[in-house]
Amino acid sequence: MGYVYFMKKIKSNYPINNYLNNHALNKAVSFHMPGHMNGKGILSKYKKNMGSYDITEIVGADNFHEASGIIKESLQKISTKIHCDQSLYLLNGTTSGILALMKYVSLKKGKILIPRDAHQSVINGCILFNTEVVFSNIETHKKYGIPNPLSLLQIKHSLQKHHNISYVLITSPTYYGFVSDIKRISEYLHEKGIVLFVDQAHGSHFIHNEHLPESAIRQGTDVVVESLHKTQNCLTQSAIIHGNNKMVDLALLMDIVKSLTTTSPSYLLMSLMEQALLSNYHKAYNKLFKTINFFIKNCPFPVCETDDITRIIIDVSKAKLTGNEIADLLHKKNIDIEMASLTHLVLITTPNHRKKDFVLLLNQLNNLEKGKNKAILAYPTFEPVQVIDIKKAKIMPTKTIQLNKAIGKICGTIIVPYPPGIPLLYYGEEISQLHIDYITLILRSGQAVMGLDSNYIKIIEV
Ligand SMILES: Cc1ncc(COP(=O)(O)O)c(C=O)c1O
Incomplete structure (x- = not known):
């Protein structure tokens, strides 16, 4: 995001470490992934024992590829809590789970319908594994001009247009915190014998509080992939795949996942994921919601009403500066956000945030001048003409x-x-x-x- 600006400067001969040292010294207020927010959410036992927790498959530990001990037990506990038949840690992000899904569809000789704004790993998986893929158009939100999640109506329309679809992948929540009506979509697809995958990369925290949207796996989805590092207290690359047996050969799918996984799995990553999914954060989220409501009430710019209240989208179309310029300005003031566009700021918030973090942000936003409304051009829906596969x-x-x-x-x-x-x-x-x-x-x-x-x-x- 923008250029690198550091309040304090340290120079060393190690370029990456040099950057990280300065980043750590700055103690910036972060509203971006990873969800642990500069380590605030990482329990001290992990910080203290990082070296000794970082084992791989030594005697007494389990074997990720043929789990029969602690990894098996940990995954069973998670599946029970999540309400699914099987879960498996992904040690290379949701990306590796999506690649496995695309390989699975290809092995089953299926055709998959995906939203036009699917994550790049979906397209990469189709290209790598020669998976037959068709797109469903995406509409933009009438009020906010940001992408809507795929709706049942659009899916019905796409299924009429494209024949022999046997799999559908939905991104829910979207990057902007909106969810699809998964329950109705899964019922509709299952009646037609179609399998539903949900890319829930940004929603692994949904299980922690009933005021968050319901997790897709609990609404009849066949397979869900989610990134724990985006919104929870987990290290970058931490993710998980959850599946139900009814319409998917989970043994085959999990085999594919394993064949895409390192033979040196990180127990540090797995342990943090287990902690994030099995702990109770209910109260912590209730507290966060109160702070977010305080922020929304006091924000000088409109905050979009997302389905996931923790994903804050600020509409800065009426600010004098563009969203990107505001992000650069905030960076100089030691506040880093997740993403900015011409008209919007995207913030990731977690129970690691305190009211004072939001107050610091509000102070900066209150200093911004209002300006001419930056009108966004309506996004046209062109019918794509695919000349070459x-x-x-x-x-x-x-x-x-x-x-x-x-x-x-x-x-x-x-x-x-x-x-x-x-x-x-x-x-x-x-x-x-x-x-x-x-x-x-x-x-x-x-x-x-x-x-x-x-x-x-x-x-x-x-
Ligand atoms: C919607 C969506 N799906 C999948 C991914 C990939 O997740 P990961 O970074 O955990 O591989 C991302 C990452 O940005 C994403 O936004």
Whole structure:
């Protein structure tokens, strides 16, 4: 995010350590992942014993790949608490769980429907494992202009358009804290014999309080993957996969997960995950909700009403500065947030935050001048024209040409305007006059477009 600004400066010969030392010395107020918030949520026993907790498969410890001892027991306790048939730690983030799901679909010769703004690991998995994939369009929130989660209506529409779909993957919650109606979607899909996967990367904390949305696995989802490092007291890369047997061959799926997992599993990561999932944080969340409500009441800019109250989205479209400029300014004041776009700030909050953290943020936001409303261009829903299969297109040679010469050519990259962060073009799709007109408009309005090199775009060389 922006440039690196440190209040205190230490110099050493070790570039990464140099950065980390300065970061640690700064003691910034963090509203971003990982959820432990600069170690605040890590219990002192972990800090004190980090070296001796960092074992791998020594005598007496279990074997991740054929668990029969402590790992098995730990996972069984978690499955019971989560209400699912089987869980397995993911030691390389939700990414590895999603890759395993895409391999599973491919082995089962299935076709999967995914939202157009699915995480990049979904697309990468399809490309790596030659998984047949189709997209469902995503709508933007009428009031906030940010992506909505996939709805039952959109799924029904997509199933009418694309035949032989046997799997659907939904991102719920979205990055912006909105959830799909998983219960109705899973009932509808199951009646049709379709399997539901939910990417709950941002919602592993939902189990801790009834005022948070209900966890997808408890609403009939067949397989859920979630990142514990994003919102809980776990180290980066910590994630877990939960599954139900009824419609999925869990033995095969978990075998795939294991084959994508290191043979040196980190017991430190697993132990922190077990602690995060099996502990009771109910009261801690109640306290956090009160603090968040205090923040919302006192925030000089509107806060979007998300389904997950802990994901704070501040609408700064009426601030004089852009969201990105505000994020840079906050960084200079030693406050780091999760993400900023032209019009929004995204904050991750956890029970590790104290009221004083929010007060510091409020003080800075209160100093900001109001300005002209930054109008966001309505996000168009183009019907994509896939000329070359996405999996083939990704590995074809590309060349870079000027935007205005790209009409009728085939896209050799992914083009994503921010906001809303929904891909406008994918590898292998035809670039139309409408695309170019829209990209030109958003560039003029000051919004960011990922995948472009100033006014140049990558096309497939044919
Ligand atoms: C929606 C979504 N899914 C999956 C992932 C991947 O998670 P991880 O970083 O744990 O691999 C992310 C990460 O940003 C995400 O936002």
